[in-house]
Each structure stands twice: as C-alpha cells, then as structure tokens.
Amino acid sequence: MLNSLKDIIKPGSEEEKLADQIDVSRLPQHIAVIMDGNGRWAKKKKLPRIEGHRAGTQSVQEVVEACARIGIKYLTLYAFSKENWKRPKKEVGTLWKLLEEYLKREDKELMKNDLKLKVIGQRREIPDRVRKELERVENLTQNNHRLTIVLALNYGGRAEILDAVKKILEGKKFNSSSLTENQFSQFLYTANTPDPDLLIRTSGELRVSNFLLWQIAYSEIWITQEYWPDFRRKHVLQALVDYQKRERRFGDVQSSS
Ligand code: FPP
Numbered sequence: 001m002l003n004s005l006k007d008i009i010k011p012g013s014e015e016e017k018l019a020d021q022i023d024v025s026r027l028p029q030h031i032a033v034i035m036d037g038n039g040r041w042a043k044k045k046k047l048p049r050i051e052g053h054r055a056g057t058q059s060v061q062e063v064v065e066a067c068a069r070i071g072i073k074y075l076t077l078y079a080f081s082k083e084n085w086k087r088p089k090k091e092v093g094t095l096w097k098l099l100e101e102y103l104k105r106e107d108k109e110l111m112k113n114d115l116k117l118k119v120i121g122q123r124r125e126i127p128d129r130v131r132k133e134l135e136r137v138e139n140l141t142q143n144n145h146r147l148t149i150v151l152a153l154n155y156g157g158r159a160e161i162l163d164a165v166k167k168i169l170e171g172k173k174f175n176s177s178s179l180t181e182n183q184f185s186q187f188l189y190t191a192n193t194p195d196p197d198l199l200i201r202t203s204g205e206l207r208v209s210n211f212l213l214w215q216i217a218y219s220e221i222w223i224t225q226e227y228w229p230d231f232r233r234k235h236v237l238q239a240l241v242d243y244q245k246r247e248r249r250f251g252d253v254q255s256s257s
Helices: 014-020 038-044 049-070 082-086 089-112 128-140 157-171 181-185 233-245
Strands: 030-034 074-081 115-120 147-155 198-201 220-223
Touching: 014 233, 038 049, 049 074, 049 089, 049 147, 049 233, 074 082, 074 089, 082 089, 082 147, 089 115, 089 128, 089 147, 115 128, 147 157, 198 233, 220 233
Parallel strands: 030 074, 030 198, 074 147, 115 147, 198 220
Antiparallel strands: none
C-alpha cells in the first residue's frame, strides 16, 4: 500500500499506521487546500507575519511530495486571493517574492518528479517578473503527468464565474436553453480539471473564502485547527482516512437503502 510513501516514513510511526488504513483504490483524484493561519503562526512565535509565509512554503513542499507519492492526481493550493492585495505592501511583495523563489528553486524537482504546474486566476495583475517565471515553469512542466499542482493566484471564485459568463456572452455560441453545466464549466479557469473531491482548510476557520465556488459543490470538507506552517504529511494522511470514512451521495440516497 502506498509504497512510494512508505519509502519516506518511519516504520512503526503514526504516519505508517495512518497510511495502512488508506484504501488506494478509493483515493480522491483532486485535493484543494485553503492554506490559512500563516500570520497567526508567526504571531504565536513572536515573529513577523512574513516568517509565517516563509515557513508555509516548507508545508507546500511537504504536501506536494506527499500527494505525489500517495498518488493524488491534482492538488490545488489557494496561494493568493484577489482580496489579498488589501494587505500591507511589504507583505504582498514578500508573498510574490517567496513564490518566485519557490519556482526558481523547485523547477528541477518538478521535472525530476514528473509534476506539472498550472496557474488559475487573473494573471494580468500578477507582477511581471513572477508571471514570466510562472509561465516558464508552466511551459517547462506541461507534459508531466504524475501530479498537477494548480496554484490559485490573484484568484476569486466569483470573478472566475463572472469571467466565464463574459466569455460565453462574447462567444455568442450558446443560448439560455442550450447551455449545460458541463459546457459552462469549460469556460472556468479549471476547464478539463476534475472538481475537488476533498477540500482542506487549515487554522480552524469555517469559511470557503471565495475559493472554487462552482467546483466545490460536492466536495467533502476537512478542517484542521493546525496553522498552515504546522501542516505536515501526517495531516494529509488524517484527512484521507477521514475522507474514506464518508459516504459521498451527490444528492442521491444511501447506497444500502
Ligand atoms: C494565509 O495565511 C496564507 C496566505 C494568504 C498565503 C499562502 C502563501 C504561502 C504558503 C507561501 C507561498 C506559496 C507557494 C505556493 C510557494 P494568513 O496570512 O491569512 O494567516 P492569518 O489568517 O493567520 O493572518
């Protein structure tokens, strides 16, 4: 079971016990994550907020590796929302810088491990240097297949839906009686990506914060109290064990009744 993960976890550890409970034939295809609590993590440690974001990139690396080894096909990370521009200029600048550094540092690892990078969100407002770097890594990794990492950047769920409506109106191909849900979803930034099966949010907040509003219609939601910088492989496994205990009915009745 989860052989590739077992290569990096300690025999007899809590992680191994969790991994043993996971049924590889029923893994979620797509996990989406609202990474929250970087600021509070830093405050708890009497550090500047940006140190929380820096520590958060470590969690990104660990979660990406865990998902690839477990066999998850898509991992979407909410890294910068359209609302995040309201933060102090210095914090915003640091967030983009951390992302740029991550891309420069990780591009070879992405290639070595067959990982694809994709960006969703309104690209135009992303600082030029970062946008170019993102596009370079998207092009570089476009033929990789093991896991697709989708970074939501300058992303808003309502803006995504509105952008889709605008494209449809501009295209003049559909009328109100012919447009189906499947056709509509092809106009979203996430076209050709399956909807998330599992949505994880860290730091205990009970909100969806304008994230993938259309796509999470039937996602299972798992919330942990851990702040994002403390989120580890163990928590991914806990979320998966919990996910597999649930029965997904998609509005239908229980399968045994
Ligand atoms: C939420 O914590 C986190 C963010 C807004 C940014 C997430 C960014 C990273 C983890 C770093 C770079 C990302 C990549 C993909 C390399 P918060 O600041 O809202 O925390 P708070 O609610 O405690 O203030």
